[in-house]
Amino acid sequence: MFIVAIVVATLVAMFVGALWYSPVLFGDVWMREMGIKKKDMENMEGVWKLYAAHLVLLLVQFSILAHVIKAFEITDFYMLGKYAIVAWFTLMAIPIAGWMIWEKKSFNIFVINSLHQLASLLVGLLVLLAVITF
Numbered sequence: 001m002f003i004v005a006i007v008v009a010t011l012v013a014m015f016v017g018a019l020w021y022s023p024v025l026f027g028d029v030w031m032r033e034m035g036i037k038k039k040d041m042e043n044m045e046g047v048w049k050l051y052a053a054h055l056v057l058l059l060v061q062f063s064i065l066a067h068v069i070k071a072f073e074i075t076d077f078y079m080l081g082k083y084a085i086v087a088w089f090t091l092m093a094i095p096i097a098g099w100m101i102w103e104k105k106s107f108n109i110f111v112i113n114s115l116h117q118l119a120s121l122l123v124g125l126l127v128l129l130a131v132i133t134f
Contacts, residue, residue: 005131006066009124010058014051016123020116033109058124066128080129084122092117 021027031038074080093114100110 001131002066005128006059006062008131009062009066009127010055012127013058013062013120013124014055016120017054017116020112020119026112026116029108030112033106033112062124062128065125066132069125069128069132074129075133077126077129080125081122084125085118088114088118088121092121 019025021030031041068074069080072083074083096114096117097110099105100107100113
């Protein structure tokens, strides 16, 4: 059941990312802020390799987090949320802010990218907790 939880959490996080960076949510703003034109996106050969690499990274991330949930005996969504927000802020948001400063990216990019990380993390962790504890 552990493996199923990891795979489902990974797929749900990938879906959140696809939706997040789509025109439905923040895709248009993100592309404008990054200086990417729509025609550039249409000519992306080999984009499947990027998705495959991201899939592997998320599998590793949620594999580790599944073991953390078990090791810390996290059994409720409130406790999970507290740990997730602290982990996101210290291990994701702050480094992303640093990259944005050095790469001279806009504050909008920081907000879009860091909140995407939080949303994907929370949704994936909710899936893990639900499957692991029930």
